Amino acid sequence: MNFNASTPLDHILKALFEPYKNNVPDVGLIVSAMVSKSMIANEDDIINDHIAFRTLGVPNLGIASLEKIFLAYGYERRDAYDFPEKKLDAFWYAPPSPKYPRIFISELRVGELSQQTQEIIYKYTSGIGKDPVDSLDFDHPKTVGDFFYRPLWQVPTKEEFNTLAEESEYAAWVIYNRYYLNHYTISVHALPEPYGKLEAFNEFLEDNGIKLNTSGGKIKTSADGLLRQTSSIAKMITATFAHNERMKIAGSYVEFAERSPLPQFSKLPKDQLKPIHLREGFEANNADKIFESTYKEQTQQ
Ligand code: OOG
Ligand code: NI
Numbered sequence: 001m002n003f004n005a006s007t008p009l010d011h012i013l014k015a016l017f018e019p020y021k022n023n024v025p026d027v028g029l030i031v032s033a034m035v036s037k038s039m040i041a042n043e044d045d046i047i048n049d050h051i052a053f054r055t056l057g058v059p060n061l062g063i064a065s066l067e068k069i070f071l072a073y074g075y076e077r078r079d080a081y082d083f084p085e086k087k088l089d090a091f092w093y094a095p096p097s098p099k100y101p102r103i104f105i106s107e108l109r110v111g112e113l114s115q116q117t118q119e120i121i122y123k124y125t126s127g128i129g130k131d132p133v134d135s136l137d138f139d140h141p142k143t144v145g146d147f148f149y150r151p152l153w154q155v156p157t158k159e160e161f162n163t164l165a166e167e168s169e170y171a172a173w174v175i176y177n178r179y180y181l182n183h184y185t186i187s188v189h190a191l192p193e194p195y196g197k198l199e200a201f202n203e204f205l206e207d208n209g210i211k212l213n214t215s216g217g218k219i220k221t222s223a224d225g226l227l228r229q230t231s232s233i234a235k236m237i238t239a240t241f242a243h244n245e246r247m248k249i250a251g252s253y254v255e256f257a258e259r260s261p262l263p264q265f266s267k268l269p270k271d272q273l274k275p276i277h278l279r280e281g282f283e284a285n286n287a288d289k290i291f292e293s294t295y296k297e298q299t300q301q
Contacts, residue, residue: 001101002044008141009073009100015145016051020181024235024252026210030186033208039191047187049257050092050102050282054174054182056110056121060131061152063091063107066179068131069147070103072138081284086170086291087112092282098275101184104282106291108170117167120160124153124175148179158241161249169250169295176239176249183231183293185255189278196270198228198258205232205256213253213298216289226260226279229286233301234294250294 003010003017021027034040055062067077074096081090083106090106110121132152136144156164156175165172194200198219202212211233212218220229237251261268265277292298 001046001048008138008144009096011141012069012073012145013051013100015142016148016181017184019149020184020252023237024254026232026235026254027184029208030205030210030254033204034191037195037204039195047190048101049185049187049255049259050104051184052104052106052182052255053179054170054177055105055107055179056125056171056174057089057107058110058121058125058128060128061125063089063105065131065133066105067091067093068133069136069138069144075103079281081106081282081287083284083288083291086288087168088170088291090282090287094280104287106170108168108174110171113171114167117164117171120156120164121171121175123160124156128152148181152178155239155241157243158245158247161239161241161247165296170291173250173294176241177251181252183253183255185257188256188258189260196258198230198256201256201258202230205230210254211301213290213293214301215292215295215298216285220283220286220289222279222283222286224279226262227281227283227286228258228260229255229283229290231255231290231293233298236299250296250299253293255290255293 003014031043040046053066055066070093075093078092078094087109088106093103095102110118136147161172164175188198188201189196202218213231213233218230232254234250234253236248238246239249240246259278261273261277268277
């Protein structure tokens with residue numbers, strides 16, 4: 001991952017990544033442990049499989065708004081995913097070049113939640129009378145990069161946050177964290193053996209004190225067996241709510257993905273494998289459990 005080519009997209013990814021890295025100490029810890037095990041020479045050698053964002057399905061926000069940024073820089077929308085229990089929709093986006101990460105954007109189906117939850121969400125978002133992305137100047141990547149950390153609505157009270165979390169921990173996360181980068185993803189298959197498999201890599205992570213999401217098992221496997229994913233448990237951050245009340249809540253986390261060659265390329269030697277030979281996309285059953293990296297059942301372990 002190296003953003004030195006200085007295209008607009010490089011600027012934006014860098015602007016997204018810096019605050020995330022400063023707030024998720026696991027990132028720096030994992031990178032230096034990988035360097036000391038000679039898996040990589042430095043941070044630039046890490047291949048970022050994808051980054052993820054969460055959104056609220058209300059007028060002028062949600063996927064239809066946020067995706068415009070990435071479509072403007074050459075990303076293409078791919079498969080849709082449905083999470084009935086968590087009441088979420090999601091899409092993934094293919095990058096304009098394999099040097100950039102895939103993007104995963106999810107959206108809360110606000111209309112399916114209780115009256116009380118909807119009222120809290122609308123209290124904060126109904127003032128947004130037009131799509132804020134429409135005011136961005138895509139020729140000025142600095143303003144676009146800043147947008148992700150711009151407070152689009154006021155912070156809620158601690159009580160409102162807790163009420164939201166009772167029905168949807170996702171809703172509570174977004175109302176506080178907004179478009180904060182939710183996670184980036186280290187491509188494990190690209191690492192030298194034995195670390196190219198999640199079994200060995202996860203052991204390395206745990207030896208370094210990284211806590212892993214156990215929902216559905218530490219390794220979540222797609223039905224075809226070709227996409228395996230693990231995620232860390234979100235870092236707790238001290239949130240400042242309305243009236244300056246403070247409380248620890250879940251922030252962001254890190255993910256680890258192992259993509260295997262498609263059956264027709266399974267005989268290719270590892271050094272000849274290119275991104276086009278590997279399993280693409282995402283897997284709803286894996287994702288369903290990965291969302292829980294910010295949920296209390298995981299963070300309170
Ligand atoms: C995204 C969870 C899903 C994946 O790779 O399937 C996911 C989130 O927590 O917002 O990251
Ligand atoms: Ni992910």
